[in-house]
Amino acid sequence: MMLNIFIYKIPKKLPAGMEAVVSRLKKTKSKMQCLRLAYDLLVERFRGEKFYFLRKPSELFVTDLEKIWNTRTVINCTTANYLLRCLLIKSGKFSDKDIKSRWTLIWGISIHQYVKVDVDGKIIDVDLWGHSNKIPFGEYAGF
Numbered sequence: 001m002m003l004n005i006f007i008y009k010i011p012k013k014l015p016a017g018m019e020a021v022v023s024r025l026k027k028t029k030s031k032m033q034c035l036r037l038a039y040d041l042l043v044e045r046f047r048g049e050k051f052y053f054l055r056k057p058s059e060l061f062v063t064d065l066e067k068i069w070n071t072r073t074v075i076n077c078t079t080a081n082y083l084l085r086c087l088l089i090k091s092g093k094f095s096d097k098d099i100k101s102r103w104t105l106i107w108g109i110s111i112h113q114y115v116k117v118d119v120d121g122k123i124i125d126v127d128l129w130g131h132s133n134k135i136p137f138g139e140y141a142g143f
Contacts, residue, residue: 026127034091047132068083075129097118100116112141
């Protein structure tokens with residue numbers, strides 16, 4: 001199914017910069033604090049751009065975390081969600097079943113991925129790409 005091609009396996013080893021972030025996440029006191037810190041750190045480092053996937057379609061399939069972490073500032077929604085998934089699972093506070101990828105339409109023509117994260121039974125919408133487009137934490141782009 002096409003929509004599952006953007007769910008990548010979590011590698012055993014992360015780039016050093018990501019490992020440093022994971023160390024910080026492990027020190028958080030709650031799942032919500034961990035999620036919020038991961039979100040804040042990722043949106044500070046990366047941003048989404050409208051129609052970026054059309055300018056650089058091959059970027060949709062980049063899974064080399066070293067390359068993504070060390071050389072990119074603009075990333076696709078799928079890449080942003082992959083980074084978040086890696087950080088949250090490696091923190092030890094979340095499992096793969098806590099993070100569900102979802103799809104929506106933007107402007108009625110562009111498919112967009114965001115995630116739903118289970119935080120102690122409360123489902124939180126997370127859209128890292130959307131942050132650059134004025135979508136706040138807890139909401140997702142779909143207009």
